[in-house]
Amino acid sequence: MPERFEAIVVGGGPAGNAATLTLARGGVHVLQIERGEYAGAKNVQGAILYADAVEEMIPEFRDEAPLERHIVEQRMWMLDERSHVGTHYRSEDFNEERPNRYTILRTPFDKWFSSTVKKAGALVICETTVLDLIRDASGRVVGVKTDREGGEIHADVVILADGVNSLVAQRAGLRNEVEPDHVALAVKETHFLPTEVIEQRFNISGEEGVVIEAAGSVTEGMLGTGFIYTNKESLSVGIGCLVSDFVDTGITPYGLLERFKQHPSIRQLLDGAEVKEYAAHLIPEGGYKAMPKLFGDGWLIVGDAAQMVNSLHREGSNMAMSSGRMAAETVVELRQQGKPMTAKALRLYREKLDASYVIKDLKKYRDLPSVLHRNKQFVTTYPQLLSRAAQTWIRVDGEDKKTKERAIAKSFLKGRSLRGLVGDAFKIARAMR
Amino acid sequence: MHCVVCIKQVPDSAQIRVHPVTNTIMRQGVPTIINPYDLYALEEALRVRDAFGGTVSVITMGPPMAEAALRKALAFGADRAVLMTDRIFAGSDTLATSYVLSHGIMRLAAEAPVDIVFAGKQTIDGDTAQVGPGIARRLNLNQLTYVEKIDRLDPAADEIVVHRRAEGGVHVLKTELPCLITMLEGSNSIRFASMDDMFRAARAEVTVWSAADAGIEDQTRCGLRGSPTVVRKVFAPKPRQEKAKLIDTAGLGAAEAAPKVIDALLAADSKLADHLAAG
Amino acid sequence: MSAAPTPPRPAGKGPAKPAGRSRELPEHLKAYKGVWVFIELERGRVHPVSWELLGEGRKLADTLGVELAGVILGPDDGSVGAAGADAAAYGADAVYTMEDPILAAYRTDPFTRGLTVLVEAHKPEILLLGATTLGRDLAGAVATTLATGLTADCTELAIDMETRTLASTRPTFGGSLLCTIQTLHFRPQMATIRPRVMSMPDRRDASLPRVVSEALAMEEEQIVTKVLDFIPDRDQDTAHLAYADIVVGGGLGLGSADNFRLVRELAEVLGGEYGGSRPLVQKGWIPADRQIGQTGRTIRPKLYIAAGISGAIQHRVGTEGADVILAINTDANAPIFDFATHGVIADALEMLPALTSAFRRRLDGAARAA
C-alpha cells in the first residue's frame, strides 16, 4: 500500500522550503521532493536576502543562517563603453541591530533552510524528480509521479514550488511555457578573493557588504542589468538579459559577462580573483501580467513557478518565501476547518496574496517590463548621454558652466528629441505608478 | 550472509578549491559525496545479499555530518548504518583508521557473524588503498584487492572465487570466507533507489558509536596519536617557468601547417629526430 | 593517510612541528639502517618500476650514507638469483632474498609473511615498493603488520636531514595540492611509487651483490588462498602505454568517440601508443587502462602529443615526465600550454589527420633514404 500524505511540496528552493516548514509546523503530514542532491544543490547563485520574509518564519535566523554580509552600501551605475555615472547610497543606519538585507550564497543558505524544515518534522526526499501530477477522474490533482520505481505518491494537495521553468505545471497544463520576453537569462560567476582584499577594495569591514547594480551599454542594448555582490571571501558577479534579446542579438550570455568583467569600472574590482562556479539561471521578468492561475482543485503554485519576481528590485526569493508561506497557511487553515482542498476553498491563498506586498508590488510594476522592452533607449541612449553630461560638467577646460549646461541640454536633445525625453519620463512614471 | 561495507564521505575533489593566497583548502561550499570507489563495493555487497539473502551493513568513521553518506547508502538498499565518530578519531591516518574500523566491524560481528567486508579500491582524498588491507590484517580476513568480479560464491562451503586485477592480466583466486574484498572501479554500477528505499532511508536510525561504544581501549592508537605518518606541509604545485613555444601556423591550412609543426618539433629535439628515423 | 590531510598551517612557511611529538627516534628504532627496494618478480619477469625505484633509492641511500638493497621473494627456480644480478646492475649493493615454491605466484599471505620476516631480521630504515596492484596490496598488509607508516603514490622522495627521515611528497585533494608526509617515530618508513614517476636508471655492469637469504618457513597447507589461473590481457599494449616512447593522447576536444580514431591513426604511424583524458574513459570512448594522468597511467615518452586536452592538473601530473609535449588546442588560453613544450592553436580534427599524413611521408622518405 503506497504511502499517503496530506500535502506534497515540489521543490526545495526558498518557496518550497517556506511552504514545507509552515505545513510541518501546522501539523500537516507533508512530503517535500527536491530534484537536486540536496536542497540548494542546484541553486548556486549568490543573492540578496531580504530579512523580513525569513524573519516572519524564523525570527532567530540571524544567529543560525549562513549569511555572508549585511548591505551598507548600494551603488547604481549607468555604464557606457568607458565610463560610469551613478549613485552610491551608504549609511551607518544599515549597521543596525537587525539588518534588512544580506548577501548570501544560495547553496549553503538553502541547505540550512532545508535543515530547519527537517527539524520541523517534514519528510524531505532529494535526488528525486517529479515528472507529473496525478489526477483523479474529476481532474482533481491527487498526487505526484516521480522518476523512481514505485514513485506514485498521493496527497490531498500539491504545492508546486519547482522554479521558473515549472515543467511540472506546464506538463500538467496548469501553465504555459514562459515567453522568451518574459524571462531573463542570468549568468553568474563566483570570484574568490581574500577577505582583506574585498574589504579594502569596497571600503568595508567586518560583516559589511556592498551591492553594485549596473545598467546601460554593458547589456549592449539589451534589457537587463549586471551586478556585483560582496560575500565574505568572494564576489558574486553576473549579468542578466531577456532571453528574447539574446535570441534577437545573437549575443551569448557568457560573452556578455566577459565584456562586463572587462569594463574599466569593473575590471580592477575583480583583479586577481580566482573564478569558480559558473551558473546560468532563468529569472521570470514578465511580472504581474505573466502570472499563471495560482490554484486549482488540489494544487497551488508559488514562487518563481508562479512568475512572482519583482525584476526592477531583483526581489524573488522573498516573494518566493512569502507566497510559499501563504499557500501553506491556506492549507493548514482549511485542514483545521476540515475543508477539502478544492479550488473554491484554495482561493483563500489568492486573497492572502492580494492583501500582501507580493501582489501589490507586482501590480505596481505590471507595465514596466513591456515598457522598457519596447523602449531600448533606456539602456542605450541614456547611459551615453548621462556620461557625456557628467564629463562635460566635470572637466575644467576654461568653459563657463552656463555654456556647459547648454551643451548638455543640447546633447540630450540631439540624442533624443524633446518629445522623446518627455515621453520617456512619462512612460516610466506610469509604469512605476 | 552478512556483508559489511566501509564507506567514506569525501569532499568532491572535482570541486576542491585552493586559496589563491594561502594555498590552503577552501572547503566552504564544496559538496561532500560518498567516495565514488566505495559505491562499487556497496553495489557488489547488495548483489551478494540479493543472491544469497542476509544483510548489508555500512560503516564509516568520520565527523557527525558523515551521516549523510550513510543515509545515501541506506537509500541504495543497505540494511543498517553505523557512524563511528569521536573526537579522538580526528587526524587518523590509514593505520589508525583501519584500527578504529576493525573494532567497529568486530562489534557488528558480535551481533551477526560477518562473512565479507567490502571496501573501495581507494579514496579520492586520502587515496592510499591501504585501509582495506589494514582491516584485513587486523581481523585476519583473507585479503582480495582489486577484484573485478566475484566469479563464484558458495556460502555453504564458505568458498569464494574472484577475478583479481594484476599487472598485464587477471588472477583467478579461490579463498575462504570470511574475507575482505576491495572492488575495482567499473566492476558494476550502483543501482537507482526505489521510492520506498528513499522513504526507508530518510526515516532509518543511524547507529552512532564512540570509541568506548566500539570497545576501543587503547586510545593512543586512534587519531593523530595513533598515526605514524605526519603531514608536514601542504602546498600548491609550482607552475612551470617557460610556457609552450607556439608554432605559428596562422593563415595556413592544416595540410601546410603540419610539416611546419613537424620541423619545429624535430629542430627542437634531435634525439626525437633520430628516434623517428630509427622508426 | 586516509584522513585527508589538513595543513598544519598555511604552506610555504616551512614544515610545522607535528603536534605533541618529540623529534627523537626511540632507541630500539635506531638499529634500522639502509634503504630497501622491493623487487617485484612475477612469472619470471621483474616489473620495471623496481629498477626505477633502485635508481631513486640510490640517491636516498647516498644522502644518508647507507646501503641500498633489493629485496626479492620468488620461487626456487633461479629467477630470484637472476633478478638479484639485475638489481646490482641497477645500483643495489646487496639483495635480501627468499626462495620458496610457495612464492611462485603472488598471494598476500605468504608474501606479507616473507617480507615481514626479512624486515624484522635485517631492519631497513626505508622500504620502497612500486604502486602496482601487487605492490599496493603487499605494502598495505606489511605496514599494518609492522604497525608503521606508509605513504602511497609518492611523486617525489627526499631526505629531511634534520630528522634523517624520508620526506614523501604526493598529490592530495584530487591533485589540486601536494603534501609532504613523514614517518617520524616508526620504522621502516614505507612508501609506494607509481611506475614511470621516477626515471629509469642506466644499467651498469656490476660485481655480484652481497646476498642474504631467509627461509619462509610456511607450508602450502597453511595458505588458504589458491591461485587457480592467470588470464593475460587481450590488449597487451595497454601495459606498454606507460613505457611507450611516443604517446598520442586525446581529450574531450575531439568531440566524439568516433573522432578518437584520428588519435589512434597518428599513434600507429609514429609506432607509438594512444591514451586519453579521464572524461573519455567515463564516456566509454576508451578503456580505463588507456587513461593518462593522476588516476590513470603516468607516462614518460620522448614525445607526447595531446590533442583536445585542456591540461587539467590531474592530467598534467601524469605527463610531465615526457621529454617533449606537443599540445593541439583551439583555445590559446588552455592550461596545457603552460606546461607543453610546443603548442599549436588549431582544430585537432584537422591537425591530427594532417600530421598523420605528413609524418607518414617523412618516415617513408627517411626509410627510402636509409
Ligand SMILES: Cc1cc2nc3c(=O)[nH]c(=O)nc-3n(C[C@H](O)[C@H](O)[C@H](O)COP(=O)(O)OP(=O)(O)OC[C@H]3O[C@@H](n4cnc5c(N)ncnc54)[C@H](O)[C@@H]3O)c2cc1C
Ligand atoms: C543570478 C540570479 C540572481 C538573483 N538574485 C536575487 C536576489 O539578489 N534576491 C532575490 O530575492 N532573488 C534573486 N533572484 C531570484 C531568486 O533566485 C528566485 O526568485 C528564487 O530562487 C525563487 O525561489 P523558488 O523556490 O520559487 O525557485 P527555485 O529557487 O528555483 O527552487 C526551485 C527548486 O525546485 C527544484 N525542482 C525543479 N523542478 C523539480 C522537479 N520536477 N521535481 C523536484 N524538484 C524540482 C529545483 O531543483 C530547485 O531546487 C536571483 C536569481 C538569479 C538567477
Ligand SMILES: Cc1cc2nc3c(=O)[nH]c(=O)nc-3n(C[C@H](O)[C@H](O)[C@H](O)COP(=O)(O)OP(=O)(O)OC[C@H]3O[C@@H](n4cnc5c(N)ncnc54)[C@H](O)[C@@H]3O)c2cc1C
Ligand atoms: C580526483 C580526480 C582525478 C582525476 N584524474 C584524472 C586523470 O587521471 N586524467 C585526466 O585526464 N583527468 C583526470 N581528472 C579530470 C580532470 O580534472 C579534467 O576534468 C580532465 O582532464 C579534462 O579532460 P579534457 O581536457 O579532455 O576535457 P576538457 O577539460 O573539456 O578540455 C577540452 C579541451 O579541448 C579543447 N578543444 C575543444 N575543441 C577542440 C578542437 N576541435 N580542437 C582542439 N582542441 C579543442 C578545448 O579548448 C579544451 O581545452 C581527474 C579529476 C579528479 C577530480
Ligand SMILES: Nc1ncnc2c1ncn2[C@@H]1O[C@H](COP(=O)(O)O)[C@@H](O)[C@H]1O
Ligand atoms: N574513514 C573511513 N571510514 C570508512 N571507510 C573508510 C574510511 N577511510 C577509508 N575507508 C575505506 O577504505 C578504502 C580505502 O581508503 P584509502 O586507504 O584511504 O584509499 C575506502 O575506499 C573505504 O572503503
